[in-house]
Amino acid sequence: MxxxxxxxxxxxxxxxxxxxxxxxxDTETAMHTLASIPISLHCWQGDDVGGFETPDAVLSGGGIQATGNYPGKARTPDELRADLDKAFSLIPGTHRLNLHAIYGDFGGRRVDRNEIRPEHFSQWINWGKERKLGFDFNPSFFSHPKADDGFTLSSADAGIRQFWIEHALACRKISEAFGKALGTPCVHNIWIPDGYKDLPADRKAPRERLRDALDTILAEKLDAQYVRDAVECKLFGIGSESYVVGSHEFYMGYALTRKTLLCLDTGHFHPTEVVSDKLSAVLTFLDEVLLHVSRGIRWDSDHVIILSDELNALAQELVRGDYLKRVHIGLDFFDASINRVAAWVIGTRNMIKALLLALLxxxxxxxxxxxxxxxxxxxxxxxxxxxxxxxxxxxxxxxxxxxxxxxxxxxxxxxxxxxxxxxx
Known part of the structure; x- marks a missing residue:
């Protein structure tokens, strides 16, 4: 070669x-600006969204699926960190890491989701400090027995609902610890898989339960220099084809009234909708937005992002609208059919290329x-x-x-x- x-x-x-x-x-000005834009790499590309709660963790429930069996996936936190080091070394600029709650260093012990604490991520914090990386964080409302019926924060079962509330509360504290330790705000993003496969008889009650659960989770006001809370909408998922509790309209209303960030995932809308067109609309009313950049093919299939027309349009909107300081850019794809480190590199470099094109x-x-x-x-x-x-x-x-x-x-x-x- x-x-x-x-x-x-x-x-x-x-x-x-x-x-x-x-x-x-001025190309020099464009490159200088580009160097100041961090991209948050998602840890779950490295092991197909398995996590480290149990040995050989596999996904179950919650509308998430990674396809393929390319050899060499990370099996431990140390292996995942080594793979991330290799990926970061091939990506220009200084970026961030986006962690899910199931990726703690649990030492082989079973720690349930509502019992996770900052100490389970102390090795991640040390690793981030050494590399001067900022972290973002996500509760994991999937691959758990208490999510098997497809409902978490909107569950009609008060006990199930309380369990997941406690999980999210724990994740906010972990996010706060990241922000304090690493010196940069941690974006804490809530996405849940709740919904029905077939037509529901009651769309109202689950949304009211979700609103109340979120209000409980976010009742404590954490310092914005450490934590920024976001809520993430979706059109449909596996097992929630007919009804998603946390729709775009629901979370748009929630973000506006509760002053949170709104997360827009480029794979979470109808194939004829584009997030690039939504940015200026939502940022007319919201202070900040979180982007999860993915590539859906016919459905929310989370393919590695390519330098497509829509990726370019997304970057153009960020630059033309002067939104770079108001939008947090994270990636959210997971392909188990190709080399996982290469997937990180390809996707992240493409995101950066799109931003450079827009800046030029x-x-x-x-x-x-x-x-x-x-x-x-x-x-x-x-x-x-x-x-x-x-x-x-x-x-x-x-x-x-x-x-x-x-x-x-x-x-x-x-x-x-x-x-x-x-x-x-």
Missing amino acids: STITTQQVETSYTLAKERYAALGV EPTATLQEYELDGDFTSRLALLEELKTLPFGAVWDYYCLKHDVPAGYAWLAVVKQYEKDVLSQR
Whole structure:
């Protein structure tokens, strides 16, 4: 596999810089801004959302499914951290880690969800401190006997409901510990799988129970410098095809009235809906939004994100709307059919590429054309931008951050697979 040399990267970048400058775009400013945008990598890509509560954990219940059996998945927290280290080393910039509650260091002991505490994540905290990483966190309302009927916080069973309330309360305390220890706010995101496979006779009562449960969970006001609470909507899931309690409308109303973040997952809407169009709508009323970036194919299938039109549109909205300081970007895909470290690298680099493409737009010029009603010039310029030498700027950005440019990162992952993953 041929690799591009430093001289080739620098020569190509010099020419690209001139091309963009002719349109009023400063590539150095774009790269400087890009370096300040953290992406939150999701731990669950590394082991197919299994977690470490029990040996050889497998998913059950809750509308989550990872497909494929590619060898080498992480079996322990240490293996997962090693895989993340390898992925982070191939991704330009300084980023974050997004953990689920089932990924604690439980030492082989059974710790139920409502009993987890910050000490179960002390090794994660130490690892994050050493790498200067911020953390985000998620309660795990799935793969548990008390979620097998598809209901958690909206369950008609008060005991079940209380169990999951206690779990979420524990997760908020863990999130607070992350924020305090790592010096950056932890986004604590609540997603539940609750819903019905077939048509319900009562849509109202579960939503009222969910509202009340969330109010109980969020009653204590935690310092925003440590914790930011978010709620995540969904259109449907496996086993909740006909009715999801936590719909977009429900959580939009909840976020507005309770002043939480709203989480928009790019795979959680109808295939003809796009989250890029929703950003400016919700941010007209909400202070901040959490993004979970995934790629659904016909359903919420959580494929590795590619540099698609919608990913580019999402990044464009963040830049054109000046939302970069108001939107937390996290990833949420899990593919067990390919090398899991490569999946992290491909998806995260694509998210960063999309942001760089958006930052390399002459946004002020485009918006000026629009205000003047010169839609011809707007369209012409947007189309010309598609053939500018973006790849040369991207390679130079990678070079500046000491990660492989172009395709060279794959050889590193292949060697890691040979040396480490194949031995598992």
